[in-house]
Amino acid sequence: MEEVLTNPQSGYYMNRDVFGESGDFITSPEVSQMFGELIGVWAMCLWEQMGKPEKVNLIELGPGRGTLLADLLRGSAKFVNFTKALNINLVECSPTLQKVQYNTLKCEDESVGDEKRTVSKLSGAPVYWHASLVQVPSGFPTIIVAHEFFDALPIHQFQKGSRGWCEKMVDLAGDSSRFRFVLSPQPTASLIFLSKRCQWASAEELEKVEQIEVCPKAMEITEQIADRISSDGGGALIIDYGKNGIVSDSLQAIRKHKFVHILDDPGSADLSAYVDFAAIKHSAMEASDDISVHGPMTQSQLLGSLGINFRVEALMQNCDEKQAESLRTGYWRLVGDGEAPFWEGPDDQTPIGMGSRYLAMAIVNKKQGSPVPF
Ligand SMILES: C[S@@+](CC[C@H](N)C(=O)[O-])C[C@H]1O[C@@H](n2cnc3c(N)ncnc32)[C@H](O)[C@@H]1O
Numbered sequence: 001m002e003e004v005l006t007n008p009q010s011g012y013y014m015n016r017d018v019f020g021e022s023g024d025f026i027t028s029p030e031v032s033q034m035f036g037e038l039i040g041v042w043a044m045c046l047w048e049q050m051g052k053p054e055k056v057n058l059i060e061l062g063p064g065r066g067t068l069l070a071d072l073l074r075g076s077a078k079f080v081n082f083t084k085a086l087n088i089n090l091v092e093c094s095p096t097l098q099k100v101q102y103n104t105l106k107c108e109d110e111s112v113g114d115e116k117r118t119v120s121k122l123s124g125a126p127v128y129w130h131a132s133l134v135q136v137p138s139g140f141p142t143i144i145v146a147h148e149f150f151d152a153l154p155i156h157q158f159q160k161g162s163r164g165w166c167e168k169m170v171d172l173a174g175d176s177s178r179f180r181f182v183l184s185p186q187p188t189a190s191l192i193f194l195s196k197r198c199q200w201a202s203a204e205e206l207e208k209v210e211q212i213e214v215c216p217k218a219m220e221i222t223e224q225i226a227d228r229i230s231s232d233g234g235g236a237l238i239i240d241y242g243k244n245g246i247v248s249d250s251l252q253a254i255r256k257h258k259f260v261h262i263l264d265d266p267g268s269a270d271l272s273a274y275v276d277f278a279a280i281k282h283s284a285m286e287a288s289d290d291i292s293v294h295g296p297m298t299q300s301q302l303l304g305s306l307g308i309n310f311r312v313e314a315l316m317q318n319c320d321e322k323q324a325e326s327l328r329t330g331y332w333r334l335v336g337d338g339e340a341p342f343w344e345g346p347d348d349q350t351p352i353g354m355g356s357r358y359l360a361m362a363i364v365n366k367k368q369g370s371p372v373p374f
Helices: 001-007 033-049 067-075 080-085 095-104 193-199 203-208 214-232 277-287 299-306 307-314 321-335
Strands: 058-060 088-091 108-110 114-122 125-132 142-147 158-162 166-173 179-183 211-214 233-241 252-255 258-260 270-272 291-298 358-365
Touching: 033 067, 033 080, 033 142, 033 233, 033 299, 033 307, 033 321, 058 067, 058 277, 067 088, 067 142, 080 088, 088 158, 095 125, 108 252, 114 125, 142 214, 158 193, 166 193, 179 270, 193 211, 193 214, 214 233, 214 277, 214 358, 233 277, 277 358, 291 299, 299 307, 299 321, 299 358, 307 321
Parallel strands: 058 088, 058 142, 088 125, 142 233
Antiparallel strands: 108 114, 158 166, 158 211, 166 179, 233 358, 252 258, 252 270, 291 358
């Protein structure tokens, strides 16, 4: 999964812009400007709870086109003390998407003495790119946003059988021109991740499942988030589709807004898996005693509590009928429950209503108390 998505030559994300109607799938920030604006409200509330520090590392993991951050910066432009405090750090593996983010954030390169830096003209904040979270310099209070980042991290799949739990592997089919799934004939080293995940599950939960997906990379990155927030202060907001418990069999491939077979032309379709929010919570809590974990709550609860109803009404005051229709459509896609009345996708398979399929979880330094609106 990691190879298919991030191989430097032919990884799915590495050489193209995959988002939007003309791409393969649409994410919440691309649906409506209100999404990024409200994440901005969340970030500003956390900054206030942190005591309004003069410098903050605002880190986004997997920023896609950079739309969430652009809307966050535009939406918070009037709160000058907040925007002046920001050092923007983007964790992005794709050179192509880094260029798209540079343009979306209206970046310009500046020289200050001998030093060169990149600045977003949306707010004047310096912008830095990194291939991984550990490369982001620490030492400043931190606000981390991860929207649809964890679902792109590689999972291992295990299946219960007469030999106990076996890992699902990819093999060559008979004529060696196609791939197929097989069960490992021998125990694999990855079983160690399965036993770690099972420690956090009840006997009843384990009895019900024949398959389990485990994402060691999500556990590792969560530990890095918890460590950073413990030492530097601040918090993280993770939003993704997922479950607050063991995920069984969710790996999916999407091309041109349609589900396709996972092994069909690897690298040409997006691969993603449901995020196991219970595993994220346990990984964070095991990593540090100085953080607290809140949620998950549904995206609809999060955006509702952050004021999406007021925002949509305010925007409706100042727009023509076409813009109003687009605002209504966007609103229902973000908070709707799957029966969203205004949304008709390109075809029946398009996921509708992100309101309850997407969950939000916050990890914060205990010093700040509970984050809004958890
Ligand atoms: C599903 S997209 C989400 C984009 C954006 N957050 C949004 O909601 O529109 C996943 C993003 O994470 C990036 N990404 C995936 N795996 C990554 C990794 N291992 N390290 C850094 N970035 C990664 C992709 O290039 C892409 O920008």
